Every structure is written in C-alpha cells, then in structure tokens.
Amino acid sequence: MSSQEQHTQVKYSEVSPFQISDGFTRNTRMEPVKTIRIFIAAIAANISAFAVGTCLGWTSPMSPKLKAQDPTDSPLDRPITTEEDAWISSLVALGALIAPFVAGPLADRIGRKWVLLSSSVFFVFAYILMMVASEVWILYLGRLIQGFGVGFVMTVQPMYVGEIATDAVRGATGSLMQLFIVSGILYVYAIGPYVSYVALQWCCLAVPIVFDVIFFFMPESPYYYAGKGQKTDALNSLQFLRGQSMDVVQDEMTVIQGEVEEAMANRGTVVDLIRNTGNRKALIISAGLIVFQQLSGINVVLFNSQSIFVSADTGLDPAVAAIIIGAVQVGSSGMTPIIADRLGRKVILLISAFGMAIGLAALGAFFYVQQVVGDASNITWLPVPALVVFNIVYCIGFGPLPWAVLGEMFPANVKSVASSIVASTCWILGFIVTRWYPALDALGSYYAFWLFGIFCVVAFFFTLFVLFETKGLSLQQIQDKLNGKRSN
Template structure:
C-alpha cells in the first residue's frame, strides 16, 4: 500500500517530459508487482497434475473392484498378467507422449498443448464408464499414459517460463503436490463407490481444468518466439501484476534469450555438443530415473494390496487413505522450504529416508516369509514404513527432479531434452511396474523392496556427486555453472 501512495505522490509532482522518463525508470526498477498472480496460474495449471495423480492411483481401488463379481463391469476376472498390463500400460503411453508433446509445445504453445492433454484423459474415463471387456481398459490406460506424458513434458516448461527467479523453485514443486492430491482423491472415493461412479468422479477434474486453464495466458517466451511481442508483454503484466514499464526490463531479457535460442536452434545432436548440455541431461535423466527406481509406482499402484498382503492391523482402505494424506502434507511442505534449504540438500534427505524406510519394509516381509513369531507384534511396521517412505519421497524425489529438469536445460534444446528425459523416466516406470509381480515371485517381496533400497542408496551417491545446486540462480547463471563459467 505504501508503495502505491509513494508512486501517486511521485506522479503528482512530475510533469515534464524528463520527469515522465524518470517515472518510467521508477516503475521499471521499483515496481514490486504481485507474486500471487503467478502462483494462481501455477495452481490452475496444476489441475492437470491432479489428473495425472488420478491415473497413477486409479488401479489401487480399481483392482479390488475388478476382482469382486458384484462390482466388476467385466464378465470374467482379469488374470495376473492382465493386471500387470493394466498397471504398466500407463507408463508405456507416458513414454510415447513426450515425443508428441515436445514439438507440439513449440508449434501451438505450452498452454494449448497442456489443454490438449485433457482430451486423452476425458476420452479414457468415458471408455472406462462404458467398458465391458479388458481390451477396452487397456486402451483407456494407454490413453491416460499419453495424457500423463503430455503433462509431465509441458508442465515443467510452462512453469519454468512463467515463474520469476525467486518463485521458480516453489512453483516447480506444485506438480508433485497436484499429483498426490489426485492420488488422495481416488484413495478416498475409490473404495466406497461403484466402478462406474468412480470413473464419473475422476472425469470431473480434467473438465474443470479445461474450463479454468482456458482463461490463462501462454508463456512470454512462446509469444516472443512467434513475434507476438504485444501478447508477451500482456502475459508478463498479468503474471507479475505490473505496468508495461514495470515488465519492460524482464521482457528485454527474455527477448534476448529467445532470440539467441532461435538463432542457435538446437537439435537432438546438439544435446551432446557441449559439456553443459551433457551434464544437464545426465542430471535430469538421472534424477528422473531414480525417481522411478525408488519403487514409487509400485507403492501407488499396489498400495491397498501391499497392506492386504502384509496382514496390517489397520483396514487396508483406511491405511491407503492415510498414506495419501501424508503424501499431500509432505508435498505441501516442499514449496515452503525449497528456496531456503535448496534442491540438493532436500534430495539427499529424501534418498536417505527412502533407503531406510524401504529397508524396514523389506525386513518385515522377510520376517513374515520366515514365519517369525515377532511378526504378530510388529503389524504396524508396514504402515509406518510406507508412511515414512511416501513422506520423504514427496518432499524430495517426487517434486524436485521435475523442478530441476525445468531449470537445467538451455532454451534452444529444452523441448527435445525434456522429451528425452521424460521418456527415460517412463521407460523405467514401465519396467518396474510391469515386472514387479514377477520379481516378487522370484526373489520374494522382501527381496524386491531390498533391491529398491539399494537403488535409493545409489540415488543418494548420484545426488551427492553429480547434481548442482540451483537455488537462487537465474536460468543463465545455471547454464554458466553447468558449463564451468563463473
């Protein structure tokens, strides 16, 4: 408020042409703006992330319904092999999606590519409402995967380009928060409604996203790349809550950056043309790979069945809801601390915590497999271990690999690099999800969870030795650091 009064007083006494120039300089250098605007856009854009969460958590309740003759829409029960495909077709679709979404984001814009992801989600839930056979469910899950691939590729680009330097880390964490809200949503309603009602409830979210996000602007970088400078300034004014003069300096910097990136438009081969690009790809792909190798998709897809198999003392559906609520709480913490503690420290904490919690979960299943009498007195351990796992995952390795991925790539290679990194992520997501049941049968549930424990330890070492800290750095400063420049 005092800033506005000061500005009005300044305007009242400055009337000459030179003073008008001073006023413009005043606005350019002193106008504070309104950061809540970019947070509003971030929240609305992440309704698409909530839809991703719906799809990731969908199988937890749907599996038990399809096994129940009174609730299943199918005439026959799916086999174990068919269930593995129902779970793993989503990562397979998400593997393909980025190669469509990346180029499309450069052609029609980040906004319209994100909006188009909802077509896959809406069509998939309509198919599930009408389903009467397993192949139809396969198609629906593959469509959901394509939508997930679109969102995961373009959402990081959109947020990275609308956010100011001081808000980029917090806004980048919103994707994971949206995903876990979607997971909690299906955990809460899935076990307690019919199969068809379950699909209708899921269908609401992508429809609301389309209606609200349609009103939001595209990124200034996209508008400038298409020589639509007036729209770029309008977008910046909306996002920053400033006058045209107030955003002029940022507009000039973005325009220069975009001009350089268009001049040096990168191909996939350019990803390997210099040390900075290679290091960015290693960091992004490595973090996203370890995100999947932590076993998170196994926990999300089979959460209810894990509790059932463990013979938990708590009702499996209730335990699953508790896990979902913890995920939301943990993901909500990240935007509050990421700019204070930095990405790297939180990632190290996350990897260490996942290692310990998965190790304990594996120990429980080992004791249970050995028929050890102590199992009866530690029925609480699977709940505590999974709650601890999802907490540390959602604080660190859930949101931050996507946030870092949106920061480390230079503009000229960002769309190609994001597509490759996201695809690598979902290749491992497909492998883990498709063959977890077979792996558990071969080496036991305890062996599978101990394998995830070892991979989380490797993730800790990778983060410690390879990942750079991006807290408080501009996108150009990040590129300088990756390339070894001061």
C-alpha cells in the first residue's frame, strides 16, 4: 500500500461517524456530523429549563415583598407568616414529584417534543394565577401548578436531549440544562427586586411562550419515531439533526431501529427496573446522584438567597448579593458543556462534592460565630465567597451532571419509568429540605449548613466508589458495563 493510500485510509477513519457492521466503509463517510444542528435543537429544548429557573428563583425576590409589613407591592392585604413562606417555597417541589408519573408515560405516547411543549401550559396558568392572587391559598395553587410544569420538563427534557445527541457531544448537550436553569434564576434575581410584583409575573410568563414558538420548529426525537414505526419521520429527524445525506443517516437509523425493537420486545416495568442487574445499578447511580444533589441544600440557597444575606448582615445589599450569586451560577454552568466531555463526569463530580463541602463548612462557621460567639464583625466578608465557591462547584458538577448521567444510563425499554422515579426522588427530597429548613434554621443556621456539608462529604465517597466514567462511551457500551459484559 502506498503512503498516499495509507494517508487516505487514515483520513476516512478519522471523520467517520459510524462503523458499518459488515466491516466495509462507504465514500459517504466523508460527511461529518454538523453538531451545530444538535446544539440548536438542544438549546431550543432548554428554553423550557430557563422557565424552570424562573420558578425556582421566584421566591428569592418575591418573599421580601410578600413578607413586607407595608403590603403596597403585594397581591395580599397582609404580610405572609414564616409558615406560609415555607409552603410557598416548597410546593413547587411537591407538584414536581407528582408530574413525572404523568410525563414519563406521555413521552412514550405522544412524543418527547409535545410533552415539553405542553409544560408551558402549566407555567402560563400559574403566573396568571399568582398575578391575580388575593389569598395565600391562590399562591399555593399557583406554585403547585408551577411544580407540575417543572416536573414535566425535568423528566422529559433529559430524555429528548440524550436521544438527539451523538456520543461525542452527549455530555455537553446534557449539561446545558443546568446552564439554562441558573440563567432563569438570574433573570428573576436581576429583575425581581427592581420591578413591581405584577411586572415580574409578566416577565416570567413571557418565557414559556417564547419557548413554545421556538421549540415548535424543532424535530421530534428519532427514537420516539422509531418506536412508533414511523421510519420516514425518524430519518427526516436524523437528517435535520446530523446535516447529512439519507445514505449516511440510514446507518445510524439501523442502529437506532435495532435498539428500539429490542426495547419494544422487552418493554420494561418497575419490576424489570429492579430485577435486572444493569438496570438496578443504573438506578442506584442515578438516584444516588440526585439524592446528594438535593441534600447539598441547593434549593435552600436558591429559594432564600436574599434572606440568607439579610441574616448574614454583610453590609452588602441583599438583592445585589443574590444577583452576584446568580451571575456566578451562570458563568460556572457555562463551563460544564466545555469540560464535561474532556475531564469526564466522575472527576468533575468529585471536585464538585469536595468544593461544596468546603463552601458549606465556611458558611456554617460564619453563622456559628455570629449566632453563638456573638461577634462576626471580623468575618462579614465570608458568606459571599463561601456561597460563590458552593455555587461554582455545584453548577459545574452536581447541578447538571446527575441529569446528564440519567439520560445515558438506562436502556430505552425502561428509560421513561426510570426517569419518572429518579425525577420524583429529586423532588421528594427537594420538598422535604425546603419545607423544613425554617425549622432547622430556627435552631441555628450553622446546623443546617453543616448538615448539608456532611451530605456533600458522603456524596464524594459515593461518586468515588459507585460511579463509573461514561465519557466517550456509547449508550450500548454503558449498558454492557452495567451488566458486566465486555464491549466490542
């Protein structure tokens, strides 16, 4: 073989996106995947995550308005109590833990795209309710309905993004959700303190409408079409997402069709999820990461940023401090899509757990000095950098990556069941933590933050000993690893 022929063969190997099962290559291998199209669809889907962020960050600027003694900028005619504030904060999680059991089956019946689009109905209705609320129970209902929308998005969005991406960019696209969630949080942090109560509801209501307009033009998941026997639609979806000719996407379509047919022939239930060794390992890993994500206390920080800074009495305007934290979250979340497929999930999660423990330990130490020792004047600078460290490492690791891992851990036949269970686990713990944080905080804020820090230490060792690296592995190779098989 001449050196020119060898060079040509190497070039073909480098750009080939697929390997033909019979060992032969085609000239169409020179058509690279246009990953920009995958990112366009993933970004469009993640505008729904931006809407989720507006719900999660809503209480931080709104609680001070609702608790104000002069209710001129509140829909209510009296200040809310601490107990009512706790319910307003936590009811989103309660709605979100119920929704996955509806969203998961619906995703298999009407498609991932239409379930995501339908989530906007909940967001729009909730913001209208909260705009016209005259009683606390209407705010409760609005937050509960917001939770349904959040649950729809958090269940189906990782499924959709995981199925439209190639192996090479799946980590990057999967971690976009956290970036968009924290961008939504920053949106309300930055606007909420400086506009009226009603104006913020209008600003938040616009987000799901924009999402529907943009995402309507994106393709459905090719996996969904393949499962419904709509091969032509699946091929068209792949062509849009890959930017390749029909000949090239036929190769990937064959792989997808095989995976879906196997999944349909072995349609899974909750029993199969528990009984199968690989599925059981995947559930332990995925649910475990989500559990530690919530036990890190992230929802307490998100829902109560302004209140935390008021309690800390740092001398910095609490609204400005919350905006700084929100900006840090956005900046650090933007790093994850860049590094997720370079460093790998496991390394980033280990760094994240360690960093969160340090940040929470420092924050707990500040409140201990303030509330027990009695004079924290020398360390009033500490809460902001402590929360900055916590938020940076959370947003590059335990924020996005548990959802990215969830999207790639399960075979198609149990994916919707598993997603529903894991998402509900997330929100059960989210509800418990946010609902009873005020009671724990009443004993001393340092108790709460040190307890969250201990959970982060446990998360470090869970990641170290239980999670395996999925960087660069195909979905099939991940399944082989979970089931103890040797990949080809």
